[in-house]
Amino acid sequence: MVKQLRLGLFENAQANDSGTSTWRHPDNQRYLFDRLDYWGQTAKLAEDAGFDFLFLADAWGWAEVNGTRPDIATTEGLDLPRLDPAIVLAALIPQTTRLGLVATGSVLLEPPYSFARRMATLDILSGGRIGWNIVTTGTADTAVQAFGVDMVGHDERYVMADEFMQVVYKLWEEAWERDALVRDKNGVFADADKVHRIAHEGKYFRSHGYGNTQRSPQGTPVLFQAGASPAGREFGGKHGEAIFVGSGTAEQLLGHSSAIRAEAVKNGRRADEVKVMSAMAAIVGSTEEEAKAKYASVADAQDPALTVASYAWFTGLDLSSFDRDTPMKELHTELSQTQVARFADKTVGNVLDDWHAHGVGARPIVGTPEQVADKMIELADGGDLDGFLFAPTIPPASTKDFVEHVLPILRERGVVAPVSEETSTLRERLLGTDSPDLAESHPGSAYRR
Template structure:
């Protein structure tokens, strides 16, 4: 009997165009180069490192506000560089793309604050400039400070944000998929026609939230619609992902919860007429890798000594709306429905295996790696654990954070990936083509006919 083929593990690097991401307090580490985030050379070096490691993509997070729920101020976030200061991630991509050949780029842009007409043009531009290596992480945004800075008195309620996002997707699908025919641009010098006007169409969208007559301003790019990522594991978020997403990013806490989310999203995708394997699932992960288990343990202990006390509580407050400073250490943290991140709220309440006190939650969020799973050990041990997560949960790979930049990623590229390649579970060469083709196969540059966007094609 022929043995089943081993599943290929895929890797994205998880980053943000800011002084620090999710490694709270570790900006103080002497080897950390995060302070260089304002330097294009830093990003070029990172992109080239990831391409050397055959990563699928650099996944760029973003936020539009301050983490100011903790103690009612932004002080803790500023003191510990909790995703501030921060710059626009999309502006980094063309330079990194120019310096690489295969690496994809997934950029986070919220549907709550970005108008779909301008956003559609920006993403088409990036898809052109990267030659089809752009993805969009679709989020709805969750910080009250962001809402205020965009002229709102308070955040839009959680489920209403997804209702807006559904219409947003309809608008951009019409612009990307239906507005320009493939052969609209003919550049016919003899007849003096650059673009055939009869092949450029208004979309005539009139909905509850948007009125966009069109047409799209940009000619079709290699992928038309960027590869669609989504990060959100609430019930509403999973339904949204099942309908739209090609790649889903989820925080994993246990084999059981990760398998539940993965199976549920794929089952819902099939109910929409898609195939379960139309959705790739990536789990948040951090690693502490040593040449020996003892060396890794020493590294982990060093990182723990540098960890922050208040910074993680600030980011937890932003994700959940819960100010951990307002509870006594022995008080029980109960579930509260908020308009922030519902899954993070449920992590230590309705989804927890036990009852947590405020003090216990503080200790949990202070752990190195924050909400993400952290694999610690020798390169062999980390490779073993990565394979175990894939085999037990059905995920496709990992969104890999880096605790110390760039050494955490270098350890994975130089020590772990060669082991995975030897085991036949990690690619040794990139597949040709666009970002979507690299993920789903040759000839798959455009969304498949079974995706809901296909219904808006001209």
């Protein structure tokens, strides 16, 4: 039985994303990523179509191969320049009324105190429509140079992430009680009994004193997470309310969703308290042939040399220095281990071909609208998914194709809810709860006053 599917729209405040470079494609409009018009139109497209949220990915750092930045990364706009996702989302608050707005934020690079204030500000101004995608930053080696901080190993970054969460829970849940802000001109502005000092003294963070922002409508923004390594899943099962998984077969997706739900249960949460959403892409044509030709035009728009730079950005590995027949099993990284492990049974040559087609992003479902809808239902059913994060291969043309041709079929089949004008917090909308707060069983709610 397929669940009512949640839908997110994956976007990125840069021209390209996911390690591919499609900006030259004639239908790509995101090469204008620095214009408010692009974002206003994209948010309206998502809200009118009934997406639950707009998600902005983010990365710090840049592509380097053996310590040198290849020119092609710059000339093709692989990784830079980009805009700050939280500020782009702030600009979209007045342009939307129902759409959830989810920003990616790294726990490795920025102090939790300033980060907590930024997210609370967004949640307050949007009336509780904010989510945070917690990342430990796979592309850490260049990012730490830029921030002048020490490199932290892969698994240890999740230890650090867990401590970061303790600090932000204290600021979001403990520092200001819900009704601390009275704002009564004949009484007090804020109730001193309901504003509390926080204290945190840990291995990575120290924070003592008062929260800089009052409690926001959701307190803690909806917590998204996407780590797929064992340490990443453990963290996601504990803190995540919605988990993104990469694309795959129904069997692979079931493996991911079962593992994440098992982690949630280990942490005293219900298996269905965590919403598992698979990244997906679709190239839609009126016939299968037309869809295949459209997909070929995506690969043709890219330079193969960029593929090497792009894979190195995620993993630190220069695949051009290995024989194409080298088994991937022989390679190791301290950056994104998922991007090596998922090719365990492949060769370097296989990976170069795969990465050229869709980078770190989902392998598109290529076909007619019916074929795409059928495949989504099959994956959701077999993979025990709660929804999809749709990533446009060519933004916004691929999103428009999906909205116009595939979504109506999914609604007809009853697996996606009709568009509703109702407004609520993102947590209520996404998790189907009737409270804007973290669930009682969530570790963050233990901090709530």
